[in-house]
Amino acid sequence: MERWIIYAFVSMAFAGFTSVIAKLGLAGISGDLGLTVRTCFVFVFMLCFASLTVPLQDLQLLTWRNVIWLGASAVTTTASWIFYYKAIKAGNVSTVALIDKGSVVIALALSYWILHEAITLPKMLGGLLIVTGLLVISRG
Structure with missing residues (x-):
């Protein structure tokens, strides 16, 4: 099996845990606050991950085209997460995750x-x- 397929299945497993754990974390707070706190953690974890795995010389490979497309992806990810958290706060994770x-x-x-x-x-x-x-x- 190719490595990218294994990565995709690992991603699937973590995504499944993410929804359930997030629902537990939303107890007593708004979905918006929960998403904000979660995103701060994601930011810190990604900085740590990048510092351990991304060679500094790779920064020279980054173009404006990369930045623009990745920025656009960040906008759509943000919109997706906002509505996903609103949905899991109000509904059943099992249903929301399937629709998602x-x-x-x-x-x-x-x-x-x-x-x-x-x-x-x-x-x-x-x-x-x-x-x-x-x-x-x-x-x-």
Whole structure:
């Protein structure tokens, strides 16, 4: 199995824990405050991670194009997190997390349209199953 696939599964596992742990952390406070505190921790942890793993000479590789696209990604991540935390504060984590995974379908469509990645039959069927699951969840 390729390393990136292992990384994706590890990411999936941590993301699953993240939602449940976040819901516990939101007890008695607003989702906005909880997200702010969490994001401060993420910032510190990422600085520590980068200081241990990113060679200083790599900073020379950073272009304005990188900064602009990563900044745009930060804007969409921020919007996603704001609404995700509002949703898990008010709703069931199990339902919110499943609906949130509908982002896979959006990523599939955008990767085809913008990045010109191939949409294979397995990807198309997987996306269709996700949409079907979203319809089932939203009606129940």
